[in-house]
Amino acid sequence: MRHVPTVVTVVTFNATNAPCGVTIGSFASLSLDPPLVCFNIKKASDIHDEIIAADRYLIHVLRDDQAEVSDRFADPSRSRRDQLDGTHTEPGPHDIPTLSDFLVRFDCRRTQIHEGGDHSIILACVEGIDEGTPARPIVYHQRAYHAVGTQVADRNLTH
Numbered sequence: 001m002r003h004v005p006t007v008v009t010v011v012t013f014n015a016t017n018a019p020c021g022v023t024i025g026s027f028a029s030l031s032l033d034p035p036l037v038c039f040n041i042k043k044a045s046d047i048h049d050e051i052i053a054a055d056r057y058l059i060h061v062l063r064d065d066q067a068e069v070s071d072r073f074a075d076p077s078r079s080r081r082d083q084l085d086g087t088h089t090e091p092g093p094h095d096i097p098t099l100s101d102f103l104v105r106f107d108c109r110r111t112q113i114h115e116g117g118d119h120s121i122i123l124a125c126v127e128g129i130d131e132g133t134p135a136r137p138i139v140y141h142q143r144a145y146h147a148v149g150t151q152v153a154d155r156n157l158t159h
């Protein structure tokens with residue numbers, strides 16, 4: 001799967017005891033009507049039970065200058081407080097911590113959880129969209145972070 005480039009997002013949510021955030025690359029658009037997105041969470045992950053129990057998520061698509069933020073929220077050795085502390089987050093919609101910077105942020109309500117082997121698939125309805133300052137997205141590919149590169153063609157199809 002290292003050959004498949006993915007978007008990089010940080011998903012924040014309020015768990016029972018404390019707010020949480022986690023780096024998620026499996027984020028995808030699922031449906032336009034209704035506006036659904038989905039992402040996968042490893043069942044063995046410490047936060048699995050809390051994330052599938054949360055009723056809302058803020059999904060932040062990262063910019064190409066945010067590799068450090070991705071690593072911070074993917075590092076299980078950091079405490080949740082350490083991940084969320086400092087200038088990186090502030091109170092956001094529905095009292096969920098939000099990153100101060102992002103390319104675009106989706107304010108989502110959980111709708112369904114599906115089985116997906118050793119992962120759970122979370123479906124969520126998009127109820128708000130906020131665009132950050134214009135920037136290029138960061139992409140994860142071959143176990144490294146990249147900026148989206150040179151455009152190679154226009155899309156000339158009429159549909």
Ligand SMILES: Cc1cc2nc3c(=O)[nH]c(=O)nc-3n(C[C@H](O)[C@H](O)[C@H](O)COP(=O)(O)O)c2cc1C
Nearest residue numbers: 022023024025026040041042045046073074076140
């Ligand atoms: C670029 C990137 C994308 C990731 N995408 C996912 C993902 O889609 N689902 C997931 O469960 N973990 C994903 N992870 C791993 C989590 O961010 C995190 O490292 C992991 O859940 C740590 O907790 P654990 O040790 O309890 O599993 C990703 C990590 C990185 C760096």
